[in-house]
Amino acid sequence: MTLLRDPLLNKGTAFTEAEREARGLRGLLPPCVLTMETQVERVLTNLRTLPTDLEKYVALNALHDRNEALFFRVVVDNIDEIQPIIYTPTVGLACQKYGLIFQRPRGMFISSRDRGQIAEILKNWPYPAKLIVVTDGERILGLGDLGANGMGIPVGKLSLYSACAGVHPEQCLPIVLDVGTNNEELLNDPYYLGLRERRLTGEAYDSFVDEFMTAARKTFPGVLIQFEDFANHSAFKLLHKYRDEACVFNDDIQGTAAVALAGLFSALRVNGGKLSDQRILFLGAGEAATGIADLVVSAMMAEGASEAEALRRNWLVDSRGLVVSGRDGLSGHKLRYAHADQAPIADFLTAIKTLKPTAIIGVAAVGGAFTPEVLKTMAELNEQPIVFALSNPTSKAECSAEDAYRYTGGRALFACGSPYDPVKLNGRTFVPRQGNNSYIFPGVGLGVIATRSRLVTDEMFMAAAHTLADCVGKDDLAQGSLYPALPRIREVSARIAAAVADVAYQRGLADGPAPNDVKGLVQSQMYEPQY
Numbered sequence: 001m002t003l004l005r006d007p008l009l010n011k012g013t014a015f016t017e018a019e020r021e022a023r024g025l026r027g028l029l030p031p032c033v034l035t036m037e038t039q040v041e042r043v044l045t046n047l048r049t050l051p052t053d054l055e056k057y058v059a060l061n062a063l064h065d066r067n068e069a070l071f072f073r074v075v076v077d078n079i080d081e082i083q084p085i086i087y088t089p090t091v092g093l094a095c096q097k098y099g100l101i102f103q104r105p106r107g108m109f110i111s112s113r114d115r116g117q118i119a120e121i122l123k124n125w126p127y128p129a130k131l132i133v134v135t136d137g138e139r140i141l142g143l144g145d146l147g148a149n150g151m152g153i154p155v156g157k158l159s160l161y162s163a164c165a166g167v168h169p170e171q172c173l174p175i176v177l178d179v180g181t182n183n184e185e186l187l188n189d190p191y192y193l194g195l196r197e198r199r200l201t202g203e204a205y206d207s208f209v210d211e212f213m214t215a216a217r218k219t220f221p222g223v224l225i226q227f228e229d230f231a232n233h234s235a236f237k238l239l240h241k242y243r244d245e246a247c248v249f250n251d252d253i254q255g256t257a258a259v260a261l262a263g264l265f266s267a268l269r270v271n272g273g274k275l276s277d278q279r280i281l282f283l284g285a286g287e288a289a290t291g292i293a294d295l296v297v298s299a300m301m302a303e304g305a306s307e308a309e310a311l312r313r314n315w316l317v318d319s320r321g322l323v324v325s326g327r328d329g330l331s332g333h334k335l336r337y338a339h340a341d342q343a344p345i346a347d348f349l350t351a352i353k354t355l356k357p358t359a360i361i362g363v364a365a366v367g368g369a370f371t372p373e374v375l376k377t378m379a380e381l382n383e384q385p386i387v388f389a390l391s392n393p394t395s396k397a398e399c400s401a402e403d404a405y406r407y408t409g410g411r412a413l414f415a416c417g418s419p420y421d422p423v424k425l426n427g428r429t430f431v432p433r434q435g436n437n438s439y440i441f442p443g444v445g446l447g448v449i450a451t452r453s454r455l456v457t458d459e460m461f462m463a464a465a466h467t468l469a470d471c472v473g474k475d476d477l478a479q480g481s482l483y484p485a486l487p488r489i490r491e492v493s494a495r496i497a498a499a500v501a502d503v504a505y506q507r508g509l510a511d512g513p514a515p516n517d518v519k520g521l522v523q524s525q526m527y528e529p530q531y
Contacts (some may be wrong), residue, residue, distance in 0.1 A: 007068045043238035053090040065104045072529035075163040087156040089393035089418045092141045098149035099191035107174030112200045116204025119215035129173035129220045133157045136177045138231040142365025142396035147181030148194025166443030232286045249456040254290035255437040258461040260292040262307025263435045265469035266482040267413040271384040276305040281357035284364030285318035290333045321346040359386035362398030370399035375407035390417035401432040416481045430480035451503040452511035463499040497522040
């Protein structure tokens with residue numbers, strides 16, 4: 001019975017006659033022995049009869065809880081169909097309903113009441129974690145403060161690490177730092193499973209996170225820690241505090257930046273432009289926007305632009321309008337892009353007409369912000385405007401794929417944060433693809449783990465962006481796809497991991513000398529879901 005209840009070991013009806021005899025399983029299973037292929041077919045048959053994506057999420061979560069190998073086989077072989085269910089956009093709704101759909105705990109919940117005991121609590125985890133995805137639930141996707149309900153995000157991210165890059169599930173540990181929530185709806189929800197108290201702030205919060213970081217690195221030496229869906233004020237602070245001393249990164253800042261930069265590289269292959277000649281206007285000025293802008297500036301400088309020239313080609317619009325110097329209340333991460341010699345502009349459309357950008361990138365989670373007039377204006381200013389609507393879930397998308405193509409006459413070079421079906425317009429079929437971080441973070445994580453790198457650097461994300469763009473073929477570009485097809489994700493992740501590993505070895509960050517075959521090293525460590 002213990003074997004059947006361990007999702008890492010359970011095969012269900014696929015245990016062979018010999019295994020049943022040797023492991024004391026006779027009588028505990030129906031007599032028929034099924035192949036994994038038949039089990040997969042059965043899962044998909046049942047899944048496709050369910051009427052809503054949330055019900056499909058619950059069913060897949062239950063499968064994940066009882067049979068990891070089968071779960072990942074289903075995901076890997078049907079990634080186009082399954083990824084939107086186990087991650088964006090469905091995971092957002094699953095987090096909102098987390099207390100209602102909760103079945104079985106997964107990962108670890110460390111609350112502010114556990115201060116002084118975090119090291120002991122982490123020892124309760126039974127596996128040797130090499131990768132932790134941690135959130136405090138304060139900014140889940142574009143949905144805001146979901147407190148402990150945010151556990152759906154680390155679980156989903158780690159599922160993609162295993163499915164997309166072959167990081168073994170046994171090495172993955174999702175963690176929620178439950179420091180309370182300021183969400184009144186959750187505080188009054190009878191099914192909410194987190195602390196029913198206001199968020200910890202200030203020095204108390206900082207010391208709590210510091211205790212966690214110290215304990216995690218001591219309990220799991222060399223562990224890679226990914227910060228996920230922290231609010232802006234925490235995200236930048238934590239990344240800057242730990243990035244030079246620990247193996248950490250923030251996917252919302254660095255992963256989003258790399259996937260967006262890769263999309264820009266792909267778009268420029270279509271219109272023949274040069275990155276350092278682009279003028280980019282961001283709708284949003286938080287961790288995603290400034291993360292992308294910082295990496296774009298570095299890439300422009302690599303093409304020969306000065307830092308001042310590169311900065312001048314990147315502009316931010318936040319809830320108060322264009323970010324310009326002299327404006328009151330600008331936080332630290334915005335100051336680099338608070339340009340002088342520009343009068344304040346209150347709205348996004350006027351900013352477009354004034355600055356005449358070649359690209360607009362939406363990362364503000366303001367649904368519908370790329371209005372028909374915005375898109376038409378971009379098409380008037382540019383032969384092939386670059387339009388990235390990267391916010392998710394779908395309700396927060398700046399525009400749909402159909403609108404992006406329709407209001408630019410089919411000329412937009414478009415990428416999205418949520419999945420959209422192909423669009424037919426003027427006799428042509430466009431296939432928009434997500435600028436989804438799942439193209440980047442699994443490969444980066446695999447490369448770091450494979451080399452046991454001591455740090456995760458911006459150079460690694462730059463290498464990841466170039467590699468991802470190189471994976472986009474001419475046929476992809478011809479149909480409007482700025483990213484490779486999702487079923488190629490394991491191949492793409494292996495290439496990104498090798499590029500990241502090369503950086504680790506070149507910069508002396510890896511544990512040991514470089515092997516003759518770096519890609520072979522990476523591929524040898526990739527988990528394959530099979531019995």
